Amino acid sequence: MVQTLELMPLVKRHIAKTISYRILSTIIGVLLMWWISGSIKVGAAFGLAELIYKPIQYFLHERFWYKFIKYGLKDKKNEINSRQG
Numbered sequence: 001m002v003q004t005l006e007l008m009p010l011v012k013r014h015i016a017k018t019i020s021y022r023i024l025s026t027i028i029g030v031l032l033m034w035w036i037s038g039s040i041k042v043g044a045a046f047g048l049a050e051l052i053y054k055p056i057q058y059f060l061h062e063r064f065w066y067k068f069i070k071y072g073l074k075d076k077k078n079e080i081n082s083r084q085g
Helices: 012-038 040-068 077-085
Strands: none
Touching: 012 040
């Protein structure tokens, strides 16, 4: 009999994903706004505003999906039972 690990994401995983996503997105946003405006000050101001607001938005979005949206999830127990049956 093969045992399957059932991994459950913890809140700290969502926080780590939020931080890594935000760093990448902020860098891209600053560079893009600098390129569009020609001003590093505009790029930096845009990046700072995003850095403050967007992690909160992303975290809440991630938690909402985790709690309420079941799209793309499989029930591991039913899958294991159907293989044994």
